[in-house]
Amino acid sequence: MTPPGAGAPSAAGVPPAAGTGAAAGAGPGPLERALRARRDAGRKLLVPYVTAGAVDDWVQVVRAVAAAGADAVEVGLPFSDPMIDGPTIQQASLTALRRGTTPQAALAELAGADVGVPLVVMTYYNLVFRAGERRFARTLADSGVAGAIVPDLPLEESAGWREEAGAAGVDTVLLVAPSTPDERARRICEACRGFVYGVGLMGVTGERSELAGTARQVARRLRAVTDLPVCVGVGVTTARQAAEICEDADGVVVGSALVRRLLDGGGPDAAAALVAGFRSAID
Amino acid sequence: MSDASGHGPGSGAAPPGAGRRAGVAVMGEPDARGRFGRFGGRYVPESLVPACAELEAAFRAAWADPAFHAELQGILTSYGGRPTPVTECRRLSAELGVRVLLKREDLAHTGSHKINNVVGQALLARRMGKSRLVAETGAGQHGVATATAAALFGMDCTVYMGEVDVERQALNVFRMELLGAEVRPVASGSRTLKDAVNEALRDWVATVGHTHYCLGSVMGPHPYPWMVRELQRVVGDEAREQCRQLLGGDPDVVVACVGGGSNAAGTFAGFADTSAELVGVEAAGGAAVRRGVPGVLHGMASLLLQDEAGQILEAQSISAGLDYPGIGPEHAHLADVGRARYDTAADDEVLAAFTLLARTEGIICAFESAHAVAWLVREAGRSVPSGSTVLVTLSGRGDKDVAQARELLR
Numbered sequence: 001m002t003p004p005g006a007g008a009p010s011a012a013g014v015p016p017a018a019g020t021g022a023a024a025g026a027g028p029g030p031l032e033r034a035l036r037a038r039r040d041a042g043r044k045l046l047v048p049y050v051t052a053g054a055v056d057d058w059v060q061v062v063r064a065v066a067a068a069g070a071d072a073v074e075v076g077l078p079f080s081d082p083m084i085d086g087p088t089i090q091q092a093s094l095t096a097l098r099r100g101t102t103p104q105a106a107l108a109e110l111a112g113a114d115v116g117v118p119l120v121v122m123t124y125y126n127l128v129f130r131a132g133e134r135r136f137a138r139t140l141a142d143s144g145v146a147g148a149i150v151p152d153l154p155l156e157e158s159a160g161w162r163e164e165a166g167a168a169g170v171d172t173v174l175l176v177a178p179s180t181p182d183e184r185a186r187r188i189c190e191a192c193r194g195f196v197y198g199v200g201l202m203g204v205t206g207e208r209s210e211l212a213g214t215a216r217q218v219a220r221r222l223r224a225v226t227d228l229p230v231c232v233g234v235g236v237t238t239a240r241q242a243a244e245i246c247e248d249a250d251g252v253v254v255g256s257a258l259v260r261r262l263l264d265g266g267g268p269d270a271a272a273a274l275v276a277g278f279r280s281a282i283d
Numbered sequence: 284m285s286d287a288s289g290h291g292p293g294s295g296a297a298p299p300g301a302g303r304r305a306g307v308a309v310m311g312e313p314d315a316r317g318r319f320g321r322f323g324g325r326y327v328p329e330s331l332v333p334a335c336a337e338l339e340a341a342f343r344a345a346w347a348d349p350a351f352h353a354e355l356q357g358i359l360t361s362y363g364g365r366p367t368p369v370t371e372c373r374r375l376s377a378e379l380g381v382r383v384l385l386k387r388e389d390l391a392h393t394g395s396h397k398i399n400n401v402v403g404q405a406l407l408a409r410r411m412g413k414s415r416l417v418a419e420t421g422a423g424q425h426g427v428a429t430a431t432a433a434a435l436f437g438m439d440c441t442v443y444m445g446e447v448d449v450e451r452q453a454l455n456v457f458r459m460e461l462l463g464a465e466v467r468p469v470a471s472g473s474r475t476l477k478d479a480v481n482e483a484l485r486d487w488v489a490t491v492g493h494t495h496y497c498l499g500s501v502m503g504p505h506p507y508p509w510m511v512r513e514l515q516r517v518v519g520d521e522a523r524e525q526c527r528q529l530l531g532g533d534p535d536v537v538v539a540c541v542g543g544g545s546n547a548a549g550t551f552a553g554f555a556d557t558s559a560e561l562v563g564v565e566a567a568g569g570a571a572v573r574r575g576v577p578g579v580l581h582g583m584a585s586l587l588l589q590d591e592a593g594q595i596l597e598a599q600s601i602s603a604g605l606d607y608p609g610i611g612p613e614h615a616h617l618a619d620v621g622r623a624r625y626d627t628a629a630d631d632e633v634l635a636a637f638t639l640l641a642r643t644e645g646i647i648c649a650f651e652s653a654h655a656v657a658w659l660v661r662e663a664g665r666s667v668p669s670g671s672t673v674l675v676t677l678s679g680r681g682d683k684d685v686a687q688a689r690e691l692l693r
Binding site for chain 2: 079090094126127129154155181
């Protein structure tokens with residue numbers, strides 16, 4: 001099996017990632033190439049998040065948000081103990097698990113989805129570990145997934161996974177928090193592929209009426225240490241907040257605001273409308 | 284399990300040089316990444332990595348500081364009631380045909396060994412300039428202990444407790460409130476200890492600037508498993524000296540109950556380099572060593588009850604304190620290298636042992652502690668030969684369980 005993009009030369013104009021250690025030797029994969037190309041063309045990046053299995057037609061939701069202007073779609077594989085997630089995504093995860101969602105089934109559904117933009121899977125490390133790092137990375141690649149976010153796998157624990165993901169052609173997106181010192185942020189960015197995920201606030205995922213001051217701060221700090229696309233997520237609730245963050249960031253990740261609409265019964269159309277609103281606000 | 288990468292806990296065998304019996308260098312410091320063999324580590328969101336590093340640095344500095352030890356020991360003596368006695372059980376010994384000694388953590392202030400850990404962590408929190416403690420609790424013993432330390436040091440305190448446990452340990456909820464703590468019931472997941480840990484971690488991510496997470500067992504991300512074991516080793520260090528005075532040597536067997544495993548880790552630490560056999564007793568419904576497989580939860584790689592996809596399963600036990608689908612990583616390692624063995628006790632055996640100890644020795648112990656007693660009742664004359672000398676750590680007193688026992692025994 002050859003993962004999409006594996007072994008392909010880097011897109012023209014993409015600077016080599018600095019200081020790549022042996023454990024993270026793989027160059028940028030299709031996710032990073034796609035996002036860099038769009039960013040370099042002057043476009044702000046919009047990455048909506050959908051919990052796999054939270055609603056019956058979740059794959060249609062993924063397609064709908066892609067068509068409504070997403071540059072990549074983050075798909076959450078539900079875990080029983082989502083410790084960095086707030087009430088909305090906890091509920092979506094629990095609902096998905098009660099509906100019998102498994103990582104294998106969700107990825108199989110995605111494999112045939114033909115979404116049109118890169119897919120990024122977000123899940124907790126135990127699911128990766130249980131499957132085996134290599135097998136999980138290959139399953140992602142075989143399902144057409146271009147990137148992975150594993151929020152409870154910090155830099156020091158992630159070398160083995162990054163190596164397997166890189167070998168399979170999957171970019172590992174790492175997170176930088178408001179509490180991360182600059183020197184550490186620099187090392188994280190060196191190991192990171194795809195885009196770097198700036199955590200907008202100290203706290204769990206979920207909607208916030210006010211934009212945290214840390215959201216733009218973390219974007220500015222990341223801009224100073226990396227050339228990777230910088231997307232900020234956690235606490236990004238409204239289109240206006242997204243536009244504000246995009247004054248400093250390359251893009252935003254929108255999770256709970258979208259998932260709540262799905263849990264409230266809004267289908268693919270409601271999801272698409274929300275994403276279209278974000279799109280026009282950041283353009 | 285994990286393929287070839289050599290980074291996950293599923294890879295590799297016991298470290299070279301780790302033997303199976305006494306005299307082996309176990310229960311020392313974990314490696315630089317906080318690992319005991321293939322278990323442990325620091326699997327936390329990036330937001331918490333700096334806080335874990337800060338805590339590790341603070342603990343290392345404090346643990347090397349005689350002034351810290353002096354203050355800790357002073358509080359544990361004048362306030363905590365240490366040293367706790369070792370009680371020779373004449374009637375129970377006669378009943379079982381083995382010589383039974385109890386390490387009486389039930390006599391420590393707040394009624395369990397938990398006070399040893401929380402006083403140490405509260406002192407550390409103060410050194411780090413933190414003004415608030417957050418904790419998880421199952422049975423409520425660690426919550427009560429944390430609320431106590433917070434009152435003693437003038438700190439704010441929030442305790443997360445699963446709704447199921449709030450129900451079955453209502454008196455401990457009131458105790459915590461009486462001590463000035465806020466108890467927040469947790470309605471997510473299985474609504475027990477596992478979910479209380481999730482919620483405490485979520486709180487800590489948002490409040491880490493002024494809050495210390497006072498974790499109650501030898502679990503969680505590095506440095507907690509190591510730090511909590513060191514704060515609890517006073518149990519084993521005292522017991523070893525007391526046994527030598529009473530017996531002129533070490534006991535043949537040392538037994539303690541294991542949920543996360545802090546009283547067992549503290550006890551074992553005092554005997555790791557002796558010839559005593561070390562036995563940890565889990566709840567039959569939460570037997571992570573026997574039924575668990577390697578995985579990652581709550582910041583650590585350890586043995587966990589989980590399904591094929593890696594979803595965590597719910598433990599089931601009469602005792603809220605052992606109702607946890609995992610085990611501290613160092614215990615998983617001790618099982619790996621064979622230095623300790625882990626067995627289980629079923630709810631009915633536990634209830635019988637709880638009653639037996641009350642009637643033969645006049646001691647009403649916690650349901651958690653009754654697991655260790657129940658194991659000995661079952662194994663005396665079997666895997667524990669008649670005439671053996673056995674030290675059992677009685678981790679806590681049973682006041683909190685009396686109402687539930689009354690229902691169950693009716």
